[in-house]
Amino acid sequence: MIRVANLNAYKLHPRDVATQGWEARVTAIREVGPDVLCLQEVLVDEDAPEDASEDGIVDEAKRLRRWDSQAAAVIARLAQDCGLSATTIRPGDSAGPVAMARNAHRPWYTAVLWNPTTVTPVPGGFRPYGSPDYWHGCTTIQLDIGAQSPLLVVSYHGDPFRPDFRANEARRLKGAFRRTGGAKPGIVLGDFNSISAATVTVDRVERLYDEEPYRDQDHDDLEYQCVPETIGDTNLADRRPTAMLLRRGFMVDAAAHVGAPWQPTVGHWADGQGDPDPWGRRRIDLAMATRPVAPALVGYRTHRSPAAEAASDHLLVVVDIDPSRIHYEAEGGLTVRKFMTPGRQWGRPDGPDEDWIRPHVLWLPQDQPQVCAYFAKLREITSQYPDVISSIAEEDLHMTFQKINPQVAAGSRVDDAMLKAAAVAVQRELEALEPFTVEIGPARASGSAGIVEIWPEQGPAELYQRVRAGLTTAGLGLPPAEEFFWCHMSCGYGVQDTDTPKLAARSDRLASDLGRRVRPGIRTSATISSVWLAWERQVPDRNTYTFERVHQLHLGQSRQPQPATPNGADTYATEK
Incomplete structure (x- = not known):
């Protein structure tokens, strides 16, 4: 069994190392014991005196090198304290860079960490994405988890302000997972900054897994989350990003797929503890698995503990995967799956x-x-x-x-x-x-x-x-x-x-x-x-x-x- 988890670490900065907040993050991660951890919201100072030459002109290349160096140090330290690794492997089997990615214009990072005793990075399997594809960086890496083929793991952080941009990001995400005629074995975890479009069947009636969270809200930030023509009326959540990934079963939402009880991933911090939060309890930290991985999803939960609640304004999301149940797919082709699965059947053999x-x-x-x-x-x-x-x-x-x-x-x-x-x-x-x-x-x-x-x-x-x-x-x-x-x-x-x-x-x-x-x-x-x-x-x-x-x-x-x-x-x- 392989455990994959996700944490938006809430503005994890070099100055946070060894603080009480740092220890809360480390404790929460160790409580989960992930084999793979996707991380968002590692950041460093955008400007620093050492970025400029003696005449005061900023050396842009030097500034970007500082960003990457400082972020890599924080991620590597976090990995070390949690018993994990973030060091990639180059095609020639030499040690590569830390598995992280940033936007070209702001030093906000995503990353992927793993347990080196259970998971091995595929040589040459690391690829970071930044702008114009993503507002935040998007980290992708191929990991050997003991399945028939490597698992593509992606750490994603959705644009917080532009629903249209999030929809385009989802389209780009889908492109990373597609192959001719099908989907690669893979999973994306992250702070999607949007509500899932996944549905479940309850009492033989199909309904949304996540109910509408904004229906009774009235504030200035609804434009960032709602379908424009519904703002001030029904305030319907803009679910286009995940709807695109879920279409025709290309991906599944792990929580809905395994039938886990609904749990929020944000909303446990009161205003003043972090950034002002007008949104309330929501589930915006998601785990989306491609078709080949869907049968291998055997568990899902949101990790809640004193350490987890203190660590971040986002709770850890935890997914358990059985590598032996990941589907084999012919390279360049498409494997057909059983259509009339128990989850698709309307009745039961012993029912009316x-x-x-x-x-x-x-x-x-x-x-x-x-x-x-x-x-x-x-x-x-x-x-x-x-x-x-x-x-x-x-x-x-x-x-x-x-x-x-x-x-x-x-x-x-x-x-x-x-x-x-x-x-x-x-x-x-x-x-x-x-x-x-x-x-x-x-x-x-x-x-x-x-x-x-x-x-x-x-x-x-x-x-x-x-x-x-x-x-x-x-x-x-x-x-x-x-x-x-x-x-x-x-x-x-x-x-x-x-x-x-x-x-x-x-x-x-x-x-x-x-x-x-x-x-x-x-x-x-x-x-x-x-x-x-x-x-x-x-x-x-x-x-x-x-x-x-x-x-x-x-x-x-x-x-x-x-x-x-x-x-x-x-x-x-x-x-x-």
């Missing part, structure tokens, strides 16, 4: 049958021969890899526009009467949206499925928003809205984790075949003129979804006249 059924809004292509023919070609490919992916039958093809929570706010289960009312509300929203044409394809292997892209995005995105508006009007509960609706279809679902070299090679071959063997004709076109309110059933033993059509809802003027029901209320097509 109704738990496996949930309401959805779907587009169904079975009446468009060209779409069915296109997916038949994809099935010819996926059927040759039954050890990697299960094919989706023609009758089960669908595009999901909206999941609907199986229960309403009052706790009662959604029933046919509620869907009928929702159908009326959604139909009203769709009358102003005319049918549109999309291109379907190309197909590609994704993390746990065969994905088929949809383009252009504008029509599906507007349809998504109108469907949500109608369902909300009808009082149905919905998962949090996607910032950018990801419109796609699937041609197959992963049957197992391809985490051996043989299976990974098969997965890599599948990805190649999906990319080239469907040619010519890597795309087809379709007209979206209606969607269905449907009962969708998850079928784990078949690794698929089936559905029962309930209400057909038409876009714009494409709606055909329907015979009225006895009460004359229904004006949409209905099928049972």
